[in-house]
């Protein structure tokens with residue numbers, strides 16, 4: 372079975388909800404038809420000529436990118452200009468284009484998290500450098516026949532519900548009596564047609580991030596023995612995990628700047644890397660941000676970081692960092708975002724396979740970041 376464009380959009384919304392994008396950013400479906408079926412997806416950093424050409428050459432009907440296809444409001448599609456020619460060619464090829472930009476930057480498992488994972492620095496804590504919001508939480512209440520509560524709890528936990536800090540499987544359960552009368556045409560798990568049943572049940576309640584809603588509900592419906600499952604979902608006023616731009620890693624053990632530069636070279640393989648040391652000898656906290664992190668220099672310093680790894684540092688960023696005695700490592704805008712792009716391919720491949728879709732996900736090869 373082929374996935375539809377809208378199925379893939381739902382997966383992307385779970386990873387990086389468009390509601391957390393910075394204001395004015397162009398995210399989501401940039402071009403195409405949500406109902407279109409797709410056999411192949413290409414994942415790329417930029418929706419440029421290379422990516423559109425590669426999507427066409429491998430037969431991909433959908434292109435997923437980090438940077439948006441439409442940065443500016445369009446007033447014309449003039450094919451005598453490169454931008455117009457690109458848009459026209461994507462439309463002619465029937466390509467569906469979807470972008471997750473600042474929403475993927477700000478997501479808890481977003482671009483900077485993937486950069487940190489790729490660098491592999493042992494850290495005891497990670498905090499957001501610039502908080503832009505918080506995760507929305509839901510409460511789920513479900514009624515299960517007594518004896519099935521552990522099975523349901525395990526299924527909910529595996530799908531991402533019941534997580535409080537480092538504690539998993541967090542639920543509350545209370546015994547009670549459920550009633551139902553099976554109607555004509557039903558196939559009840561217990562009881563008989565036309566007879567009122569009174570059953571020992573457990574009220575099981577737990578919490579989940581709104582982004583996990585469809586995954587958790589699907590897991591619940593699959594694990595629950597009843598033909599019709601009774602459950603409630605409530606929106607909570609509680610705030611979940613902080614979300615936002617960049618991360619500050621508190622390292623388990625201090626390191627030297629030279630070691631960190633070496634780690635960047637080995638794990639990110641940048642075509643070029645620039646750095647500016649500070650007067651500090653050892654590094655105990657590493658701030659990082661995939662893409663352009665110049666605006667986070669003050670936050671990084673305020674949170675106690677000794678170095679900021681990112682891309683696109685300008686002369687005035689350097690002056691600001693020097694005044695704050697913060698070292699800078701510029702590994703490149705594209706290189707520091709690329710781990711996030713690589714993850715999109717793994718993520719979509721896994722989600723599609725789990726739901727039994729025969730849609731292939733490919734990673735762009737026509738890039739010049741030094742990655743292979």
Ligand SMILES: [Zn+2]
Nearest residue numbers: 662663704708
């Ligand atoms: Zn970027």
